[in-house]
Amino acid sequence: xxxxxxxxxxxxxxxxxxxxxxxxxxxxxxxxxxxxxxxxxxxxxxxxxxxxxxxxxxxxxxxxxxxxxxxxxxxxxxxxxxxxxxxxxxxxxxxxxxxxxxxxxxxxxxxxxxxxxxxxxxxxxxxxxxxxxxxxxxxxxxxxxxxxxxxxxxxxxxxxxxxxxxxxxxxxxxxxxxxxxxxxxxxxxxxxxxxxxxxxxxxxxxxxxxxxxxxxxxxxxxxxxxxxxxxxxxxxxxxxxxxxxxxxxxxxxxxxxxxxxxxxxxxxxxxxxxxxxxxxxxxxxxxxxxxxxxxxxxxxxxxxxxxxxxxxxxxxxxxxxxxxxxxxxxx
Amino acid sequence: xxxxxxxxxxxxxxxxxxxxxxxxxxxxxxxxxxxxxxxxxxxxxxxxxxxxxxxxxxxxxxxxxxxxxxxxxxxxxxxxxxxxxxxxxxxxxxxxxxxxxxxxxxxxxxxxxxxxxxxxxxxxxxxxxxxxxxxxxxxxxxxxxxxxxxxxxxxxxxxxxxxxxxxxxxxxxxxxxxxxxxxxxxxxxxxxxxxxxxxxxxxxxxxxxxxxxxxxxxxxxxxxxxxxxxxxxxxxxxxxxxxxxxxxxxxxxxxxxxxxxxxxxxxxxxxxxxxxxxxxxxxxxxxxxxxxxxxxxxxxxxxxxxxxxxxxxxxxxxxxxxxxxxxxxxx
Numbered sequence: 001x002x003x004x005x006x007x008x009x010x011x012x013x014x015x016x017x018x019x020x021x022x023x024x025x026x027x028x029x030x031x032x033x034x035x036x037x038x039x040x041x042x043x044x045x046x047x048x049x050x051x052x053x054x055x056x057x058x059x060x061x062x063x064x065x066x067x068x069x070x071x072x073x074x075x076x077x078x079x080x081x082x083x084x085x086x087x088x089x090x091x092x093x094x095x096x097x098x099x100x101x102x103x104x105x106x107x108x109x110x111x112x113x114x115x116x117x118x119x120x121x122x123x124x125x126x127x128x129x130x131x132x133x134x135x136x137x138x139x140x141x142x143x144x145x146x147x148x149x150x151x152x153x154x155x156x157x158x159x160x161x162x163x164x165x166x167x168x169x170x171x172x173x174x175x176x177x178x179x180x181x182x183x184x185x186x187x188x189x190x191x192x193x194x195x196x197x198x199x200x201x202x203x204x205x206x207x208x209x210x211x212x213x214x215x216x217x218x219x220x221x222x223x224x225x226x227x228x229x230x231x232x233x234x235x236x237x238x239x240x241x242x243x244x245x246x247x248x249x250x251x252x253x254x255x256x257x258x259x260x261x262x263x264x265x266x267x268x269x270x271x272x273x274x275x276x277x278x279x280x281x282x283x284x285x286x287x288x289x290x291x292x293x294x295x296x297x298x299x300x301x302x303x304x305x306x307x308x309x310x311x312x313x314x315x316x317x318x319x320x321x322x323x324x325x326x327x328x329x330x331x
Numbered sequence: 332x333x334x335x336x337x338x339x340x341x342x343x344x345x346x347x348x349x350x351x352x353x354x355x356x357x358x359x360x361x362x363x364x365x366x367x368x369x370x371x372x373x374x375x376x377x378x379x380x381x382x383x384x385x386x387x388x389x390x391x392x393x394x395x396x397x398x399x400x401x402x403x404x405x406x407x408x409x410x411x412x413x414x415x416x417x418x419x420x421x422x423x424x425x426x427x428x429x430x431x432x433x434x435x436x437x438x439x440x441x442x443x444x445x446x447x448x449x450x451x452x453x454x455x456x457x458x459x460x461x462x463x464x465x466x467x468x469x470x471x472x473x474x475x476x477x478x479x480x481x482x483x484x485x486x487x488x489x490x491x492x493x494x495x496x497x498x499x500x501x502x503x504x505x506x507x508x509x510x511x512x513x514x515x516x517x518x519x520x521x522x523x524x525x526x527x528x529x530x531x532x533x534x535x536x537x538x539x540x541x542x543x544x545x546x547x548x549x550x551x552x553x554x555x556x557x558x559x560x561x562x563x564x565x566x567x568x569x570x571x572x573x574x575x576x577x578x579x580x581x582x583x584x585x586x587x588x589x590x591x592x593x594x595x596x597x598x599x600x601x602x603x604x605x606x607x608x609x610x611x612x613x614x615x616x617x618x619x620x621x622x623x624x625x626x627x628x629x630x631x632x633x634x635x636x637x638x639x640x641x642x643x644x645x646x647x648x649x650x651x652x653x654x655x656x657x658x659x660x661x662x
Binding site for chain 2: 018020021049050052053054055056057058059068086087088091094095098099113314316318
């Protein structure tokens with residue numbers, strides 16, 4: 001087996017974010033739950049878009065954001081995801097490669113358009129996502145390039161993939177290949193409602209095939225169906241070698257066997273848009289982790305990247321995270 | 332003749348801006364002149380894009396930005412411009428209508444894609460534009476809806492249209508219809524190199540068919556081939572009923588017959604991206620003008636809108652300009 005030449009391989013839904021600021025009334029009018037991620041069909045997507053104000057388009061997708069973040073820190077990142085061969089797909093591929101992410105998954109030549117998530121940002125910076133998965137439905141086991149998986153220290157996957165049966169199979173295949181090569185596997189639970197939809201199969205996967213899990217407070221509570229954070233933390237301690245539990249402004253807790261450590265959130269002047277906070281936390285953590293930094297340092301890098309992303313619109317870093325981390329003494 | 336039910340009709344190249352931050356080295360490497368607008372072909376567009384970093388996409392186009400600004404002030408705005416029936420064209424139309432602009436020009440069903448301008452923003456906030464006109468080449472006299480022109484108090488057109496013969500004819504037809512209906516015509520000179528390319532025909536148009544001209548210092552100097560601003564100002568005074576001459580941080584000068592008035596620029600904390608400064612100045616001015624405000628007040632509204640646009644990335648307002656103007660006591 002050759003030495004890994006990729007630090008983090010991310011697998012997820014390749015989505016272009018369409019972001020608009022809205023007021024509370026818009027959220028109410030459309031019967032949305034603030035802070036949630038909703039899967040919508042094409043008809044609903046057009047209806048919602050027609051009613052939304054002027055928007056900006058930025059490449060997104062949870063694991064895609066993480067890959068971009070790892071690369072921005074100077075890590076070697078790769079990405080598997082499915083776009084269509086259309087204008088938005090072209091933009092998505094450009095943005096990944098421009099950030100230095102290896103992204104060779106073929107584009108679909110037919111079928112639905114490249115996925116879009118209509119992200120509504122309310123004045124306090126919370127985001128409500130409405131995702132039309134489009135071409136992502138075409139992500140299958142055929143897109144799992146075993147050579148790339150084998151070359152990656154960590155294969156990181158978003159829980160959102162679980163919403164499509166073919167993507168779930170692709171995800172499981174990637175985990176199997178990675179473990180057969182003695183590489184590490186990682187997952188983010190993505191969203192508490194996503195956990196709700198797939199609790200049993202998530203638990204089975206985590207117990208058997210995952211080395212490192214990322215979850216926020218509501219996701220980990222949902223996984224174990226408890227309102228008690230400490231109870232959930234003790235449960236995941238038994239189920240997964242390393243768990244990184246984020247708690248927004250309260251920072252994060254990392255549990256590894258009998259070890260437990262906490263790290264604070266990084267200060268932010270003003271929260272503009274929380275989209276991508278978890279994705280970029282994972283990016284910083286995984287960058288540090290694959291560079292063999294201590295867990296506490298990984299958590300600090302995660303917190304720094306999350307703070308950068310919530311201080312502006314969009315879920316891709318606006319600064320070079322390596323330079324930023326150096327400037328504040330974290331690298 | 333019925334009363335006009337549109338305040339400002341804007342006609343221009345319908346362009347989606349693809350904006351990335353770059354350093355000075357990138358400008359040098361590609362042999363670009365900072366602050367300029369360059370027309371590029373599809374091959375050059377792809378080469379430049381492939382070398383650019385991660386970008387964001389925002390609807391733009393000079394006169395399109397002005398229409399969006401007029402609507403944001405609460406003015407009744409309409410727009411003529413040509414997109415293709417593709418994803419970016421769909422986005423462009425959405426953004427115009429979402430801002431409240433009437434935009435009914437048909438989309439081209441074949442031919443080149445919707446236009447993109449690759450806008451490179453250097454650290455001090457200057458922008459260098461590289462525009463692939465794409466579907467804009469299909470704007471012709473057939474797109475000039477005489478009913479809409481007749482219904483508009485002012486028909487405002489960008490000088491950039493002059494770069495395509497068919498668009499130039501469309502522009503001249505619109506001016507002719509407007510004047511036949513006793514409506515006002517307005518033009519922006521757009522860019523000093525654009526003036527360089529079309530000086531004689533611009534002068535002929537201005538002397539015969541334009542009521543209100545917008546130009547910045549370098550454009551008006553280029554028009555009269557002089558390095559002396561005062562000389563250019565005296566020349567335009569004879570050639571056009573009203574001239575609005577902008578001078579960046581030094582504010583603007585409005586000349587109308589023997590009258591001359593100056594207005595300061597509106598203060599800005601930090602210049603992030605100057606793209607759209609002139610377009611939004613024109614929006615504020617035209618909004619005030621069509622609401623019968625005194626010229627000094629029109630200039631203040633223009634300065635306010637310009638200040639808003641240069642304080643963030645992208646050339647479409649991020650706030651409601653009417654509310655903003657009210658908050659600072661200008662409306």
